[in-house]
Amino acid sequence: xxxxxxxxxxxxxxxxxxxxxxxxxxxxxxxxxxxxxxxxxxxxxxxxxxxxxxxxxxxxxxxxxxxxxxxxxxxxxxxxxxxxxxxxxxxxxxxxxxxxxxxxxxxxxxxxxxxxxxxxxxxxxxxxxxxxxxxxxxxxxxxxxxxxxxxxxxxxxxxxxxxxxxxxxxxxxxxxxxxxxxxxxxx
Numbered sequence: 743x744x745x746x747x748x749x750x751x752x753x754x755x756x757x758x759x760x761x762x763x764x765x766x767x768x769x770x771x772x773x774x775x776x777x778x779x780x781x782x783x784x785x786x787x788x789x790x791x792x793x794x795x796x797x798x799x800x801x802x803x804x805x806x807x808x809x810x811x812x813x814x815x816x817x818x819x820x821x822x823x824x825x826x827x828x829x830x831x832x833x834x835x836x837x838x839x840x841x842x843x844x845x846x847x848x849x850x851x852x853x854x855x856x857x858x859x860x861x862x863x864x865x866x867x868x869x870x871x872x873x874x875x876x877x878x879x880x881x882x883x884x885x886x887x888x889x890x891x892x893x894x895x896x897x898x899x900x901x902x903x904x905x906x907x908x909x910x911x912x913x914x915x916x917x918x919x920x921x922x923x924x925x926x927x928x929x
Contacts, residue, residue, distance in 0.1 A: 748775040750865055751792055755785035755811060756800035756827065761850070765798060768854045769861065782806030786814050793819045796865055798848070801828040801835065812842040823864050827852075836917045847917065856907075887915045 752774045754765045759780070766776040777792055779785035783806055789797065797815060801808035808826060815824055826839040829850040836847055845864050848857065894908040 749773045750795040751775045751777065752796045752798065752861065753777045753779065753785065753788050753792060753794040754798045755779045755782065755788075755803075755808075756798070757781055757803045758800070761800075761827075764854075765857060768857055772858055772861075774861070782808070782811040785811055786818065789815055789822065790818045794822055796861060797822055797824045798827050798861075799824055799844075801826055801839065802830060809838065809842055812839065812844060816843045825860055825864050833917075840917070884915065884918045887911055887918060891915065 749772070752769055754762050754769075754776060755778075756762050756765075757780055762778040762780070766778055769776045777788055777794065779788045782803055785797075785799070786806075788794075799808050799811055799815075803811075808828075812824060812826070815822060823845045824843060826836075826844045826847040827850060828835065828847065839847060846860055848860050891908060891911045894911060898908065
């Protein structure tokens with residue numbers, strides 16, 4: 743890829759230096775133009791000036807937390823997509839982040855492949871909740887994730903290190919369940 747071409751502008755907002763650097767290194771190798779910010783306030787300045795296609799946003803940062811940044815992101819750069827990055831992924835946290843406009847989430851720790859997969863899927867517009875515009879689509883998506891969990895479960899017998907992948911898939915399933923519960927359905 744020529745130096746002046748890139749897949750997308752990605753902004754990584756996280757107070758952990760090592761995570762920012764690792765994400766930057768991995769995504770730059772994949773052809774993304776990566777910018778970083780060490781806190782929410784610096785991140786908002788970068789959002790306003792860069793208008794990135796994607797923001798990777800840590801939820802738990804000192805002073806200005808990720809939810810506050812997420813709210814401002816919608817105002818400053820409505821076209822930007824956001825993936826919430828957190829070590830504290832729960833159903834309620836996921837639901838709140840989705841309500842605030844997050845397209846997806848990534849639970850720490852994650853592998854380079856998991857990072858790239860979420861970035862590619864989100865930039866392509868394929869987020870679990872946004873894909874599932876009808877209850878049938880949502881159920882189909884849940885079925886796919888359950889299938890992935892079952893496959894990973896089989897792999898666990900010979901490869902205990904696959905447990906992390908299974909937990910990540912389970913977290914995505916929890917996110918889908920949250921979406922299903924918050925979706926308006928005809929009675």
